[in-house]
Amino acid sequence: MTAGVAATRTRAGFYLDSVALMRISQAVQDIAGVSAASLMMGSPSNKELLRDAGLLDADAEAAGPNDLVIAVRADDGDALRAAFETAEAALRGPAASGRGEAGWNPRSLETGLRALPGANLAIVSVPGDFAAREARRALERGLNVMLFSDNVALAEEVALKTLARGRGLLMMGPDCGTAILAGAPIGFANAVPRGDIGLIAASGTGLQEVACLIARAGGGISHGIGVGGRDLGAAVGGAATLSAIDALDRDGATRRVVLISKPPDPETAKRIADRIAASPKRFTLCCIGMEPMDLPGNARQAATLREAAGDAFAGAGVAEPERTLEAALGRPGRKRGTVRGLFSGGSLCAEAQAVLMSAGIRFFSNVPIPGAGGAESGHRLIDLGADEYTRGRPHPMIEPAVRDRPLAKALADPEVGVVLVDVVVGHGAHEDPAGRLAAVLAAHGREAPVVIASVCGTDEDPQNRSAQVEALRDAGVVVAESNAGAAETAAALLAG
Amino acid sequence: MDDRKDPIQKLLDGPVSVVNIGLAQFARTLEGEGVAVVQVDWSPPAGGDRRLIDLLDKLGA
Structure with a gap:
């Protein structure tokens, strides 16, 4: 049995994004005498997590995806009270809100587009169950998409990328956390100077490490395009990677391209290699763990991220001193x-x-x-x-x-x-x-x-x-x- | 603006202009970098009811 006291509070119709909630959960967790604290929306998967933690009572069980649940276990009533006070105060604070200066933000893509009619990119980071729907709506309105959310079904990814290719749009993700577009850091990205090396990555930290090694050696990045971890798998067949290669081929600012991924599916690898052969630019492929592959004359394979950075920019791949x-x-x-x-x-x-x-x-x-x-x-x-x-x-x-x-x-x-x-x-x-x-x-x-x-x-x-x-x-x-x-x-x- | 350019090329030519649906911290970062961004305060449509959402989509709402 777990010692102490546990309780939940529910706030109906109070939606907050998962990162904001996790930050508040951590702050409550750090209070002396609190052994577990969790702020979550009442989605079925979240309620399952609360049940596993022994924190799902009848009130929390009744919560829906639009209701916020605060669940706490503490050593005693005082710590429990302190935990709820801290949580409630944080929910009232600015960190809990992305509210614009006017105190109001649009609540849908359509109203968002009315506020910013020239928008050319939608970043979608809503829970996985709803993410494909929002991404599709953005593509249908002619926006390129970066889909940060994970837990998107593979079939939905294929459908989104097919739709995007048909409309000449970039579909980055799902599960795409990092991009650098025309100097703008999107998601988890580093401040790197602009330069002539383009990155295409199925991996966020792979993109970050290569970009930073190049930047610290004095080079720069034209664009860093994320494609999502499954893009080079058999089902997706490199759809976003091919769009990204097309785009960087045409991009005057890009002289060399580094492609970073897990080892691709063999047929997809061949398709990518054929596409690279038709490109006038130099490519470096870094598919960590992959056997040496047949590549056209304008491409080299790198075994590590550091080697890839060094191949694209001299000085970025030096051995450890x-x-x-x-x-x-x-x-x-x-x-x-x-x-x-x-x-x-x-x-x-x-x-x-x-x-x-x-x-x-x-x-x-x-x-x-x-x-x-x-x-x-x-x-x-x-x-x-x-x-x-x-x-x-x-x-x-x-x-x-x-x-x-x-x-x-x-x-x-x-x-x-x-x-x-x-x-x-x-x-x-x-x-x-x-x-x-x-x-x-x-x-x-x-x-x-x-x-x-x-x-x-x-x-x-x-x-x-x-x-x-x-x-x-x-x-x-x-x-x-x-x-x-x-x-x-x-x-x-x-x-x- | 050159209309012969495709949407990806226009994006890469910049400036990037973003509708951010979800995590507010992404919009805050972009704002800090001087990127045009509008934050959409998203919450599950139709109270998160899948059947109702599918119905709304069919109706084109």
Whole structure:
């Protein structure tokens, strides 16, 4: 039995987006004496989560998708009261609202278009059950679409992308979190200068890492087009990727193109390769974990994000400097044992796997790249952004507290010698992920394993990459120049 | 504006102009970057009732 007291409150007809609700949930959760706090809309899937947590009472059960449920478990009545007061105050505050200055925003796409008749892009981030409908309505009104929502059925994705291709529109997503269009950062994107390298990515953090490595080496990005994680699968057949290649082919600002994806379906890969052969531009393909593929003369394959960045812009793919390994060797505490990788970026986790594999190290991953996984070596590379970690919870890029518990566990595990982490900053990301990491590290002694990190971002990002690096170094973390470099440093420690 | 250009080319030529349906933080970021954006305060249509939504769509509402 769970100790303490639990209660719920429901606010009928009070809709708030999931990110705003998760931020408030975290603030309530942080109150002393509160063991669980959840603010959710009363959709069937959310009520299931509350039931699993033992927080679904009769009132919450009766809530609908337009009703807000506040559910709390606390040690005693005082903590429970404090929790509800904090939640209610937050719901009254500005953070709970995206209200315009006039105190009123349009409530539909149609009224939105009346307010901004020249709009050329719709960003859709409503719950998955409703997302395809909103995206379709936007396409039908001639708007390009970035569909951030996940949990959209594959058949709906195919239908949306077919509709978009027929109308000459860009359909980015579903599950597309990052784009940079004509200098505008869309979703989770970094502040990078404009330049002549175009990116097409089925992966948000893959796009971010390549863009930031190029930017930090002095290059720039013309556009970064997201296509969604399933675009190069057999069912979708690269529909959005082909539209993006067409667009960047015609784009005068783009000289080279980097394509970033999981290994594509073989037939789709051939279709993409044929399309690239007809392009006058140079391409770099980075499909982490993919065997060498037949490519036309204007294309090269890169095994890692760093290699892809370096192929597109000289200087962006330099090897990790010796001093990173030296810094790791100079740290007090354990350096021998197993590697525990705790990633917020899926592609960053995949890239670390590729690096360890090429060093001959076997490991387990919850999201294994081809040829990896299942090994009993004790090394573990975990993507904390995978569905099993984010069901009903914020993505670790938005709320790095998600990593606190697995990180504390790894630091206390006598078998673990190296902890490998990524810190992703930029628009949309948490305001201080390094600070959160440092707070967890401070609770562990000098005997804790060495922690190796990389910071994906730029100094122009709201968090300032250099400040994040400094905060990590102050906390005793070894900071590599890139995610690939961090993984190489971990591999070198194991080999040492 | 050159009407012979297709909608994707127009988007990439910029400026980007956004209708944001959902997470308000995306609109706040774009506003901060000087991008034209209108935030739509979305909530589930027809109280989230799927059958009613399908019916509305059929009626073209």
